[in-house]
Amino acid sequence: MQKILVEGGRPLNGKVRISGAKNSAVALLPAAILAESKVIIEGLPRISDVDVLGDLLEEIGGDVSWKGETIHIDPSNMINMPLPSGKVKKLRASYYFMGAMLGRFKEAVIGLPGGCHLGPRPIDQHIKGFEALGAKVTNEQGAIYLRADELRGARIYLDVVSVGATINIMLAAVRAKGKTIIENAAKEPEIIDVATLLTSMGAKIKGAGTDVIRIEGCENLTGCMHTIIPDRIEAGTYTIMAAAQGEKVLIDNVIPQHLESLLAKLREMGVSIDEGDEQLLIQPGKELKSVDIKTLVHPGFPTDLQQPFTSLLTKAKGTGVVTDTIYQARLKHIDELRRMNALIKVEGGSAIVSGPVQLEGAKVKASDLRAGAALIAAGLMAEGVTEITGLEHIDRGYEQITEKLSNLGAKIWREEMTAEEVEQFQNS
Ligand SMILES: CC(=O)N[C@H]1[C@@H](OP(=O)(O)OP(=O)(O)OC[C@H]2O[C@@H](n3ccc(=O)[nH]c3=O)[C@H](O)[C@@H]2O)O[C@H](CO)[C@@H](O)[C@@H]1O
Numbered sequence: 001m002q003k004i005l006v007e008g009g010r011p012l013n014g015k016v017r018i019s020g021a022k023n024s025a026v027a028l029l030p031a032a033i034l035a036e037s038k039v040i041i042e043g044l045p046r047i048s049d050v051d052v053l054g055d056l057l058e059e060i061g062g063d064v065s066w067k068g069e070t071i072h073i074d075p076s077n078m079i080n081m082p083l084p085s086g087k088v089k090k091l092r093a094s095y096y097f098m099g100a101m102l103g104r105f106k107e108a109v110i111g112l113p114g115g116c117h118l119g120p121r122p123i124d125q126h127i128k129g130f131e132a133l134g135a136k137v138t139n140e141q142g143a144i145y146l147r148a149d150e151l152r153g154a155r156i157y158l159d160v161v162s163v164g165a166t167i168n169i170m171l172a173a174v175r176a177k178g179k180t181i182i183e184n185a186a187k188e189p190e191i192i193d194v195a196t197l198l199t200s201m202g203a204k205i206k207g208a209g210t211d212v213i214r215i216e217g218c219e220n221l222t223g224c225m226h227t228i229i230p231d232r233i234e235a236g237t238y239t240i241m242a243a244a245q246g247e248k249v250l251i252d253n254v255i256p257q258h259l260e261s262l263l264a265k266l267r268e269m270g271v272s273i274d275e276g277d278e279q280l281l282i283q284p285g286k287e288l289k290s291v292d293i294k295t296l297v298h299p300g301f302p303t304d305l306q307q308p309f310t311s312l313l314t315k316a317k318g319t320g321v322v323t324d325t326i327y328q329a330r331l332k333h334i335d336e337l338r339r340m341n342a343l344i345k346v347e348g349g350s351a352i353v354s355g356p357v358q359l360e361g362a363k364v365k366a367s368d369l370r371a372g373a374a375l376i377a378a379g380l381m382a383e384g385v386t387e388i389t390g391l392e393h394i395d396r397g398y399e400q401i402t403e404k405l406s407n408l409g410a411k412i413w414r415e416e417m418t419a420e421e422v423e424q425f426q427n428s
């Protein structure tokens with residue numbers, strides 16, 4: 001087991017290249033189940049979530065091979081195998097096997113998903129969608145059983161705007177008979193990316209990226225080649241780190257429109273940002289001003305950037321109020337930031353951050369993926385050395401984070417934990 005060490009206070013300079021989007025990748029891989037021949041996806045991030053999904057595709061008979069960042073998935077010999085436990089529990093996105101296997105085999109047994117603990121993560125809207133398409137869905141001993149004699153298109157109104165439910169229903173509906181309309185759909189860029197892949201496979205989808213998606217079901221989908229979009233959350237994380245500790249940092253391979261809410265907030269704080277077609281040049285001002293943020297569905301401020309942004313606010317002058325309306329309990333990073341000298345109160349579900357304070361290095365634990373990114377951002381700003389454990393979360397979503405930050409001039413490295421440290425970590 002490893003930990004990350006950061007010796008803070010060094011300025012960041014240079015260029016960082018953003019990887020493919022985790023939250024797209026985790027849906028694109030299961031989507032390949034729906035094709036009848038080889039699907040090739042380019043530009044994938046080599047992160048543990050993607051590796052686990054590759055293994056799951058192999059478990060059901062897929063022929064999976066990698067060439068660098070490109071995966072080749074031949075789904076032709078896949079079989080309808082139940083996946084009630086094991087690797088499916090390792091990540092949230094294994095729930096996309098429900099929609100994809102239901103679409104292809106009209107049947108699936110999938111264990112309830114894992115993923116970051118952000119408070120309750122219900123899947124009632126996914127199930128509502130599958131049932132509307134004609135599936136019988138039961139929950140037996142921690143696994144979801146789905147079965148349909150036939151999938152029929154339906155009009156489905158989502159009671160909550162959900163990325164996961166929108167994608168999962170899309171995956172099943174492309175192989176249903178007739179027309180499906182998803183109303184109150186989520187509009188995240190990852191949904192457009194999945195719709196683009198499905199369309200290249202022959203699916204008929206209109207309106208992805210708006211709140212009404214129309215799908216005309218098809219009997220067969222074929223293999224295709226697809227290039228994934230860049231990871232807006234990874235790009236946002238490095239943008240925040242550059243605002244916190246950068247002199248002049250170029251974020252490369254990014255779609256700036258995907259990050260408008262973050263960029264607007266950073267500009268309010270006094271950060272200079274130049275937008276190119278696929279690049280962002282970040283130069284923080286001498287003094288940062290505090291702002292409030294409230295996470296919302298896209299194009300609002302993304303919940304996945306709330307935690308790293310909280311770290312940045314410790315350096316800003318004034319008081320900033322952080323409210324997460326998507327995952328109200330996504331506040332586990334706060335106690336760890338306090339260990340590093342941050343002045344943060346939690347009141348009525350919001351975090352109130354006072355600054356500026358000089359953060360100090362400490363031993364901290366990443367409780368989830370973006371909490372890990374928040375602690376690394378804090379470590380870059382802190383005086384002294386910060387030791388971060390819980391890397392299994394960080395490695396789910398950030399490709400080569402220590403290498404990328406080292407290239408920007410940070411002093412950051414991984415070390416094996418001693419047996420005593422591992423024991424302490426496991427008991428904490
Ligand atoms: C809208 C939103 O910001 N979604 C984010 C959410 O997606 P993720 O797919 O995890 O969450 P959803 O978009 O599905 O859920 C959004 C909200 O709806 C609720 N919900 C969801 C499904 C359901 O069946 N019932 C239900 O009540 C969730 O509890 C949550 O409060 O986390 C991902 C990983 O951190 C982010 O990449 C997504 O951008």
Ligand SMILES: C=C(OP(=O)(O)O)C(=O)O
Nearest residue numbers: 092093115116304369370
């Ligand atoms: C929480 C996240 O991932 P997941 O939903 O896959 O747990 C995330 O990407 O920030």
